Amino acid sequence: MIKNFFGGFILEDLLKKLEESADYIKQRINRNKIDGGLVLGSGLGEMADSLSDSTIIDYKDIPNFPVSTVPGHKGRLVVGKLGNKIVACMQGRFHYYEGYSMDKVVFPIQVMKKLSAEFVILTNAAGCVNKDWKPGDLMLITDHIKLSWDNPMRGPNEDKLGLRFFDMSHAYDSRFLNIAKEEAKNLGINLREGVYMFLSGPSFETPAEIRAVRTLGADAVGMSTVPEVIAASHCNLKVLGISCLTNMAAGVLGDVELNHEEVLETGLKVKKVFSQLIRNVVEKI
Ligand code: HPA
Numbered sequence: 001m002i003k004n005f006f007g008g009f010i011l012e013d014l015l016k017k018l019e020e021s022a023d024y025i026k027q028r029i030n031r032n033k034i035d036g037g038l039v040l041g042s043g044l045g046e047m048a049d050s051l052s053d054s055t056i057i058d059y060k061d062i063p064n065f066p067v068s069t070v071p072g073h074k075g076r077l078v079v080g081k082l083g084n085k086i087v088a089c090m091q092g093r094f095h096y097y098e099g100y101s102m103d104k105v106v107f108p109i110q111v112m113k114k115l116s117a118e119f120v121i122l123t124n125a126a127g128c129v130n131k132d133w134k135p136g137d138l139m140l141i142t143d144h145i146k147l148s149w150d151n152p153m154r155g156p157n158e159d160k161l162g163l164r165f166f167d168m169s170h171a172y173d174s175r176f177l178n179i180a181k182e183e184a185k186n187l188g189i190n191l192r193e194g195v196y197m198f199l200s201g202p203s204f205e206t207p208a209e210i211r212a213v214r215t216l217g218a219d220a221v222g223m224s225t226v227p228e229v230i231a232a233s234h235c236n237l238k239v240l241g242i243s244c245l246t247n248m249a250a251g252v253l254g255d256v257e258l259n260h261e262e263v264l265e266t267g268l269k270v271k272k273v274f275s276q277l278i279r280n281v282v283e284k285i
Helices: 011-029 045-050 107-114 174-187 207-216 226-234 260-284
Strands: 036-040 052-058 076-082 085-091 119-128 138-146 192-198 220-222 238-248
Touching: 011 052, 011 076, 011 107, 036 045, 036 107, 036 260, 045 076, 045 085, 045 260, 085 260, 107 226, 119 226, 119 260, 138 174, 138 226, 138 260, 174 238, 174 260, 192 226, 192 238, 220 238, 226 238, 238 260
Parallel strands: 036 085, 036 119, 119 238, 138 192, 192 220
Antiparallel strands: 052 076, 076 085, 119 220, 138 238
16 A cells, blocks of 8 residues: 555545445445444444444455554444434544544545445544533534644545535534534433534643643543544535543543543443434434
8 A cells, every 4th residue: 555654545545445445335235325424432332233224344344444443442333224314333433643644534434425424423532621511411512623733634635525625614514513402402411512622642631731722712622523523524524523521621620630441431321311312313414
């Protein structure tokens, strides 16, 4: 495989690789298209087990797919029916901190597009920066901040996927936001709304970084989702993003240590209600 300077795919390869991956998936699922994609964050992967008529495809079997390395991330694509939609659920995503180049991180999103998906729903575990909220709260992502220099669309543009310069002012689909709010209300969920900030990790932030993040206008911090949202916007996929606030971010509660176990534990506690919300939203979009 030919790599560019940063270890990503060179452009001529991209469409071919996307097609190879999509063709393999189409053949495995016996369908030519899906309605949408779901990316299931830490602790939320089990939701995919409730799809009906599902086909489970290990990432390692999909041509050109990276392989996930994080505990709690299974590394398989489950395609099936969720209510009235055919969805492809990613049980496990690819993170920048694992060492993948940004273009690898977003490759599955572009494969969803190649499968004719119209939307992606991105979920994640995030640290809670907003002092008025608490671990276990769910947050609708209304906007995001990414100040790191890298960008998944950096490099030659694939015009067949999207524009060189593309709008991000409506990255989070307003109709989807309304549906999510409505469905949360119906379920009695106190759904928060806020700004998610991407920081590359894998180190958690320092208390000073969290104070800076709050000053910049973020309500939550995490190590995923934003690259995927950028790639989805580039290829015109509609996006809904929801964070599970698994822990108060560094320093918010004083001198308390952060660890991945807490992130997974909180994810497990809310997974039932989180899954129900996603299920109801998918039905309505
Ligand atoms: N910081 C960054 N990413 C996270 C956190 C956090 O506190 N919790 C879960 N993902």
